[in-house]
Amino acid sequence: MWTRAELKNNAKEFFKYNYWKMVLAALVLSFVGGGGGGVSAGYTRANTDDAGGFNFSGMSPAELGALAVGVLVAVIVVCVVIGALQWFVFNPLIVGAQRFFVVSHYRKAELGELGFAFSRSYLNIVKVMFLRQLYTFLWTLLFIIPGIIKAYEYLMIPYILAENPDIDAKEAFAMSKQMMTGNKWNAFVLELSFFGWMLLSACTCNILAIFWVNPYMYMTLAELYVALKEITYGGGQNPYAQSGGQWNGGGQWNNANPQSGQWNSGSGQWSNPDPQGGQWNNNNPNQWNGGSAQQPNDSGQWNQPNNGNWN
Numbered sequence: 001m002w003t004r005a006e007l008k009n010n011a012k013e014f015f016k017y018n019y020w021k022m023v024l025a026a027l028v029l030s031f032v033g034g035g036g037g038g039v040s041a042g043y044t045r046a047n048t049d050d051a052g053g054f055n056f057s058g059m060s061p062a063e064l065g066a067l068a069v070g071v072l073v074a075v076i077v078v079c080v081v082i083g084a085l086q087w088f089v090f091n092p093l094i095v096g097a098q099r100f101f102v103v104s105h106y107r108k109a110e111l112g113e114l115g116f117a118f119s120r121s122y123l124n125i126v127k128v129m130f131l132r133q134l135y136t137f138l139w140t141l142l143f144i145i146p147g148i149i150k151a152y153e154y155l156m157i158p159y160i161l162a163e164n165p166d167i168d169a170k171e172a173f174a175m176s177k178q179m180m181t182g183n184k185w186n187a188f189v190l191e192l193s194f195f196g197w198m199l200l201s202a203c204t205c206n207i208l209a210i211f212w213v214n215p216y217m218y219m220t221l222a223e224l225y226v227a228l229k230e231i232t233y234g235g236g237q238n239p240y241a242q243s244g245g246q247w248n249g250g251g252q253w254n255n256a257n258p259q260s261g262q263w264n265s266g267s268g269q270w271s272n273p274d275p276q277g278g279q280w281n282n283n284n285p286n287q288w289n290g291g292s293a294q295q296p297n298d299s300g301q302w303n304q305p306n307n308g309n310w311n
Contacts, residue, residue: 011219026215029097032090091129092117099162101222121165
């Protein structure tokens with residue numbers, strides 16, 4: 001079972017390891033998906049004595065109708081533009097940013113991960129993220145609370161898409177629901193534990209949020225995803241990988257650890273507790289340097305079949 005202290009400690013270690021890139025990735029994520037958007041409320045004055053005010057009483061019914069239609073059209077256009085930006089630009093960036101933080105658990109991630117969604121199953125990511133927002137909005141109409149509960153139920157969907165962009169929408173929702181079963185309240189408390197940091201950030205005009213709080217929080221939530229994935233699907237396996245026992249382009253090992261080894265994100269090395277002294281070759285992830293172990297072939301390398309077991 002995961003604990004808040006464990007997730008936060010891990011996040012701080014990874015944050016130090018890749019500080020400036022995490023700051024930039026968190027800045028992007030905060031801009032496209034962090035917090036709620038405020039709507040500036042304007043007001044209309046009807047003052048017949050002030051020459052600078054609006055005098056609606058002097059307008060004919062036809063003029064009032066034309067004004068109302070014009071305002072309605074303007075509102076619709078603004079909503080369509082904002083919606084298009086959210087669905088086709090911001091949501092894919094959210095998935096890419098979440099992928100950056102997930103990859104940071106396994107290795108030093110690059111900022112190129114932010115554009116991941118635009119090159120891999122883009123339309124599927126747009127569809128699933130749109131459905132996530134739509135369902136959350138519809139549940140929110142039922143007196144707010146059900147919407148909050150569903151928001152936490154769907155919390156893992158961007159992370160799931162980040163690892164498997166081809167996944168079917170129904171399966172993505174089912175996976176997120178399974179991972180969050182029994183964890184929604186704990187996830188809420190985890191986010192709430194950053195409230196003090198947020199208040200302190202407000203006192204620094206959000207400078208502290210940019211350079212510490214936001215990347216720290218986003219990395220912690222990525223650690224939550226990794227922990228829930230391992231708890232739900234077992235043994236640190238990547239349940240979204242299509243091929244077993246191979247190193248993929250995202251920098252993750254797609255199989256249960258064949259030598260019971262662990263990827264050390266802090267040092268960027270594969271740690272193997274094998275008493276024979278074998279070492280993972282970081283320069284070539286398809287090779288295993290056996291150290292003092294007996295080598296089974298002439299080249300002195302371990303053979304790696306597709307099932308992930310070493311001969």
